[in-house]
Amino acid sequence: MTIVTQQTVQMKQVSRGNYLMRNVLKHNVVFNEGSKGDAAYILTEGKIEISGNIEGHKKVFAILKPISIFGEMALFLDEGVRTATAIALEDSKVIVVTKEDLEEFMRESPKVIASIITVLVSRLKTTTRKAMRVPSIGLGVVRILDLFSTCGKLELKYDPTVKTLSETFVTTPEKIEQYILGLADQGLLAIGRDPGDVRIIRIRERDMLNAVMQKKD
Template identity: 75%
Template sequence: MTIIQQPLQMKQVSRGHYLMRNVLKHNVVFNEGAKGDAAYILTEGKIEISGIIEGHKKVFAILKPISLFGEMALFLDEGTRTATATALEDSKVVVVTKDDLQEFLRESPKVIAAIITVLVGRLKSTTRKAMQVPSVGMGVVRTLDLMADHGITTIRYDKTVRSLADTFVTTPERIEGYIHGLADQRLLVVGRDENDTRIIRLREKHLFNEIMRSKQE
């Protein structure tokens, strides 16, 4: 997809002079991993914030006016974008540079600066949590363990693989690898039912406990 760079135009916002950028639908404001030197205030339109986890796109938020985004690059030491921002419709954003933000913090009352500091801390924490993916292998084990605990010992193979892949934002092949690994440990059986439908049959009711016990031995 070709990204069309829109010309920037000066516009007075609040007490200072900031850049107003027009972003056409489907255009990218910034990409994950790119160097960041500005934050943005969405004044019109809709912006999607997303990232790539385990090779799959994950949408973190859909922003509507008035929203601040892209500020993480101004506060994180490495100054890189932690997500991608894409316009879902024709949008307008105000460009706020690091110098603009620092000036605002200097001139704002202390209470406002304190609130902004807390907000930034929460945003950092949220971003870190969103980008952290739990152990897929243990996630598969815990999910199957929950099923077994509720008396569900026979499940469809294909549907289970797809559901687990979607849940843990990974590939079906990786999920299959974990399932067959559990089969090799004789904790479950991969086979077919009387209708020749591929199934998974759980052999252990407390699958998670068995896995933890085997790791300790």
């Protein structure tokens, strides 16, 4: 069992004053599995271990080196619970990225954030498949679609999107289709075909997350 002492964290503003740089000492915890998540992290220096508890045993999902993003579920789900533990294997530096930070960054650099979305989805599939507990899959789907729309990506191939989302949130394709068809019934999405007769999802509402939240009120 690893004994972790009270960590000393230094924080300073970086990148035009919008982000925080956090220094994490060797063996200190960035976040624990089961804790509430409100930010993601970009590793710029050092090495981070991502692990989880599988059937009572520690399972190392990944050893991250710069530049890597982790803790990304917090950017997609409200009341998200951390599905893994992140520990510094050596003195490290991470940039703290909140949901608000991400939204601002998307407005400034949509091409870069489109690449980050690809990384996030891939990471979600490979590191949280066995242990993830998602409090709101529907809202997670909305958040991902909202990120694509913010980047100007308004048409998605239907079958690959359903498959990726089902693997990401560890659920069935049928369940994802229920959420997508529900959004279509609300007029936020349209299901159609492209000129090549490939089934697609058209995002009709650019600010999808806000639109969904307003409908809940």
